[in-house]
Amino acid sequence: MEIIRVENLQKExxxxxxxxxxxxxxxxxxxxxxxxxxxxxxxxxxRCLTQLEEIDGGSITVCDYPMVxxxxxxxxxxxxxxxxxxxxxxxxxxxQSFNLFPHMxxxxxxxxxxxxxLKRTKAEATEVARKLLKKMGLSxxxxxYPCHLSGGQQQRVSIARALALNPTVLCFDEPTSALDPxxxxxxxxxxxxxxxxxxxxxxxTHEMNFARDISxxxxxxxDGLIAEEGDPKELFTxxxxxxxxxxxxxxx
Amino acid sequence: MLAGTFTSLKIFFLxxxxxxxxxxxxxxxxxxxxxxxxxxxxxxxxxxxxxxxILQLIFVYFAPYYLFxxxxxxxxxxxxxxxINYAAYFAExxxxxxxxxxxxxxxASHVLGFSxxxxxxxxxxxxxxxxxxxxxxxEVITLIKDTALAQTIGVAELFRVAQNAAARQFSTMPIxxxxxxxxxxxxxxxxSFDHIEKRLDxxx
Numbered sequence: 001m002e003i004i005r006v007e008n009l010q011k012e013x014x015x016x017x018x019x020x021x022x023x024x025x026x027x028x029x030x031x032x033x034x035x036x037x038x039x040x041x042x043x044x045x046x047r048c049l050t051q052l053e054e055i056d057g058g059s060i061t062v063c064d065y066p067m068v069x070x071x072x073x074x075x076x077x078x079x080x081x082x083x084x085x086x087x088x089x090x091x092x093x094x095x096q097s098f099n100l101f102p103h104m105x106x107x108x109x110x111x112x113x114x115x116x117x118l119k120r121t122k123a124e125a126t127e128v129a130r131k132l133l134k135k136m137g138l139s140x141x142x143x144x145y146p147c148h149l150s151g152g153q154q155q156r157v158s159i160a161r162a163l164a165l166n167p168t169v170l171c172f173d174e175p176t177s178a179l180d181p182x183x184x185x186x187x188x189x190x191x192x193x194x195x196x197x198x199x200x201x202x203x204x205t206h207e208m209n210f211a212r213d214i215s216x217x218x219x220x221x222x223d224g225l226i227a228e229e230g231d232p233k234e235l236f237t238x239x240x241x242x243x244x245x246x247x248x249x250x251x252x
Numbered sequence: 253m254l255a256g257t258f259t260s261l262k263i264f265f266l267x268x269x270x271x272x273x274x275x276x277x278x279x280x281x282x283x284x285x286x287x288x289x290x291x292x293x294x295x296x297x298x299x300x301x302x303x304x305x306i307l308q309l310i311f312v313y314f315a316p317y318y319l320f321x322x323x324x325x326x327x328x329x330x331x332x333x334x335x336i337n338y339a340a341y342f343a344e345x346x347x348x349x350x351x352x353x354x355x356x357x358x359x360a361s362h363v364l365g366f367s368x369x370x371x372x373x374x375x376x377x378x379x380x381x382x383x384x385x386x387x388x389x390x391e392v393i394t395l396i397k398d399t400a401l402a403q404t405i406g407v408a409e410l411f412r413v414a415q416n417a418a419a420r421q422f423s424t425m426p427i428x429x430x431x432x433x434x435x436x437x438x439x440x441x442x443x444s445f446d447h448i449e450k451r452l453d454x455x456x
Binding site for chain 1: 354356357359360362363364365366370374375378379382454455456
């Protein structure tokens with residue numbers, strides 16, 4: 001089943017074109033990695049999907065809900081707020097800088113979105129949160145505040161927080177870029193486990209080996225366009241596009 | 253002198269009760285994307301911070317009389333004058349606090365599906381409060397001492413009462429005693445703020 005469909009997506013920041021016509025689709029259970037040089041538009045693409053940026057052209061469809069379309073006069077039409085909220089909850093996002101709420105304990109941070117947004121009871125939400133914390137190996141940390149946690153622990157809490165809302169797709173925006181190599185491994189392990197459980201994911205990353213190991217498909221972006229897309233083994237060992245080739249040689 | 257102290261305290265508390273929420277509203281107006289609103293609010297803040305409070309009190313009390321021939325209660329005028337002045341200062345403190353919150357906090361709230369109101373009341377404002385407590389403390393301490401200005405339009409607060417007593421008794425003693433009153437009130441205020449700061453110290 002197709003979960004996300006993006007067609008001819010365009011995004012500009014002032015005069016600067018950041019996304020110049022991106023089209024791809026994502027299927028249920030698929031892990032898609034997006035790689036490419038800094039400034040190629042990877043993060044912006046994720047931010048357009050998660051409605052943190054408004055697009056300037058093209059269309060996005062999530063689980064058959066039209067999120068945004070563009071008519072023949074190039075006018076962009078976003079869906080009504082209710083549909084947008086429904087779509088928002090289908091996509092979880094894990095940030096590079098975690099973005100936990102510093103004034104909330106780990107448990108409350110995971111409980112509050114469930115009770116406020118999904119209207120779960122506090123008991124229900126707490127149960128979900130504890131289950132996820134256990135899965136993340138953070139059971140003893142439920143009363144801790146983010147300032148007392150390592151970067152890796154904070155990122156695991158933020159993954160638990162996103163998962164608590166049962167998203168259809170979990171998006172990762174360079175989830176390990178703020179972490180040292182040891183903590184990076186810690187997070188990659190968690191994402192790998194989710195991949196084994198057939199969680200549908202989009203991972204923007206600079207960890208090439210990781211992208212090759214866990215992805216079903218890889219997109220290489222350059223200068224606001226998809227330069228190459230395909231099977232990870234194929235793309236990493238035998239890239240077709242010279243730009244991909246040049247980029248990947250730096251990682252060997 | 254007790255009656256004077258009571259009047260001073262009444263000015264103090266009424267000013268806080270009205271100007272703290274009003275300041276938040278003013279801050280929101282100052283940060284508004286609507287140019288007309290933000291410019292208007294900015295001019296208001298400039299006038300409030302750019303002219304002496306004593307002058308503002310006189311204006312608030314006498315302007316309605318000269319404009320409409322209507323006069324009103326002196327004490328009410330004092331409260332109005334203090335509230336609109338302090339709201340401007342509080343607004344700038346709130347604004348500094350609100351603008352210091354990382355954009356990531358808003359983005360996380362947005363992605364989690366929180367409404368704008370919930371994001372402000374539950375995510376942003378609690379963090380703002382912690383950051384602005386020291387600056388608020390400063391302003392509140394100043395307010396205690398500023399209540400002495402109420403006598404400008406004839407409200408007998410603590411300092412006026414003390415001055416009158418000093419004149420009657422040919423002694424500066426009552427004024428010193430008034431000083432002790434102000435000092436004690438402010439000691440309580442600073443203690444309270446220290447306490448709030450400690451209460452909010454469970455994270456950083």
